[in-house]
Amino acid sequence: MERRAALVTGAASGIGRAIAQRLEADGLAVLAVDLAPDPDGPGDPFTADLTTGEGNRAAVEAAVERYGRLDVVVPNAGVQHIAPVEEFSEQWWRSLIELLLTSPFLLASHAWQALGESGQGRFIAVASVHGLVASPYKAAYVSAKHGLLGLVKVLALEGAEHGIAATAVCPGYVRTPLVEDQIGAQARTHGIDERDVLEQVILQPHAIKQLIEPSEVAEVVSMLTRSTGAAFTGSPVVMDMGWSAR
Numbered sequence: 625m626e627r628r629a630a631l632v633t634g635a636a637s638g639i640g641r642a643i644a645q646r647l648e649a650d651g652l653a654v655l656a657v658d659l660a661p662d663p664d665g666p667g668d669p670f671t672a673d674l675t676t677g678e679g680n681r682a683a684v685e686a687a688v689e690r691y692g693r694l695d696v697v698v699p700n701a702g703v704q705h706i707a708p709v710e711e712f713s714e715q716w717w718r719s720l721i722e723l724l725l726t727s728p729f730l731l732a733s734h735a736w737q738a739l740g741e742s743g744q745g746r747f748i749a750v751a752s753v754h755g756l757v758a759s760p761y762k763a764a765y766v767s768a769k770h771g772l773l774g775l776v777k778v779l780a781l782e783g784a785e786h787g788i789a790a791t792a793v794c795p796g797y798v799r800t801p802l803v804e805d806q807i808g809a810q811a812r813t814h815g816i817d818e819r820d821v822l823e824q825v826i827l828q829p830h831a832i833k834q835l836i837e838p839s840e841v842a843e844v845v846s847m848l849t850r851s852t853g854a855a856f857t858g859s860p861v862v863m864d865m866g867w868s869a870r
Contacts, residue, residue, distance in 0.1 A: 628742070629653045629691035630849070631683060631735070633674055633727070634701030636662045638800030639750055642838035643698055646846045652696065655687040659701075674701050675722040680730035684738070694738035696849050699728035699772075700750040704802055706761045706809040717764045724768035725775070732779055732790075740786035747779055748848050750841065751792040753864040759829075761813050773860055780858030789857035791848050796864035797826050799835040831866025 630647045634640035635656035644656045644666040654667030661669030670686050672679040687694045702724055705716040728749050739745030754762065755769035772792060779790035797803055803826065810825050811818040827833045844861060847853060862868060 626693065627651060627653045627691070628695040628744075628849075629655070629687060629693050630696035630698060631655045631657060631687045631694060631731070632667065632698040632700060633657045633672075633683070633731070634750075635667060635669075636660060636665060638802060639795075639798055639838045639841050640698075640700040641665055642842040643700060643750075643845050646839070646842035647696070647698075647849065650846055650849070652849070653691045655683065655690065657683045657701070674727040675719065677730060680727055681734050684731060684734035687735075688738050693742060694735055695742040695744065696746045696748065697731050697735050697739065698748050698750065698845060699731050701727065702750075702802060704762070704765055704806055706806060706813055708761055708813070709763050712763050720764035721768050721771075724765065725771045728772055729775055732775070736783075736786075736788075739783070739788045743787050744851065744854075745783065745786070745788035746849050746853060747776070747783070747788065747790040748845050748853075749776055749790075749792045750845075751776075751794045751860065753794050753796045753862065753867050755792060755794050755860060756862065756868050757829075776860075777858050784857065789848075789854040791853065791856045791858075792860045793841060793844055793848070794860045794862045794864065795836050795841050796830055796867045797835055798841060799837055803835070829867045829870065830864070831869060834865065836863065836865065 632644045635644040636658035656667030672683045755773040776792045
C-alpha cells in the first residue's frame with residue numbers, strides 16, 4: 625500500500641520538528657519545510673520562504689512530485705514580535721500576517737485537489753490558544769491566529785464533500801525556541817527582570833504552571849491524521865493547561 629504523505633512547515637525545530645518526527649514514525653512520508661531546513665532532521669528537507677506566494681506553491685508541488693500524493697498539510701511555521709500597538713511597526717504586522725495566516729491559506733489552496741484525491745485529506749493548522757484569547761503586545765500574532773481559526777472553519781465546510789477535514793490545534797505555551805526567544809522582549813515590555821518572565825508572564829495564565837512539550841502537540845496532530853480525526857473538523861482542539869477556562 626502506498627504511504628500517505630504529509631507536508632509540515634516550520635519543521636526544523638520546536639513543534640514542527642516534533643510533528644515531522646511523529647508523522648514519520650507513524651509511517652507517513654514527510655516533506656519538512658523550513659526557511660533553513662535541518663538536513664539531519666526528520667523527513668525530507670525542503671527550503672521555502674513561506675511569506676511568498678511562490679514559496680507556498682513550490683512546497684506543495686514538491687510534496688506531490690516526490691510522493692505522488694499529498695494527504696496531510698500541517699501549517700506550523702511561525703514567528704513572534706512583541707510591542708505595544710503604538711510601537712508595532714507595519715513591517716512586523718505584514719510579516720506575521722503573511723506567515724501565520726496567508727501562508728496557511730495558500731497551502732490549502734494549492735493542496736486542495738491533492739487532499740481531495742486522498743479520500744482522507746487532513747488540514748491541521750497549528751494555531752494557538754491566542755486564536756481564542758488575547759494577550760497584550762501581540763497585535764499581529766493574536767489577529768493572525770484568530771483569523772486562522774476562521775480559515776479552518778471555512779475549509780471544514782468546503783472540504784466536507786471532498787473528504788477533507790480541517791482542524792486547528794490550539795496549545796498554550798510550548799517549550800520551543802519561539803517561546804524562549806520572547807523572554808527578553810517580554811521583560812523589556814513588562815518592565816520586569818528576565819528571570820521573572822516565565823512565572824509572571826508566560827505561565828501566569830496557565831492553570832497548570834508548566835510548559836507543554838512539543839511531543840504532546842505532535843501526539844494530538846498524529847491523532848487528527850487518522851480516521852477518528854474527521855470528527856474534529858471545523859473545531860479548535862484546545863490544549864492550554866486551563867488558560868481559556870478563566
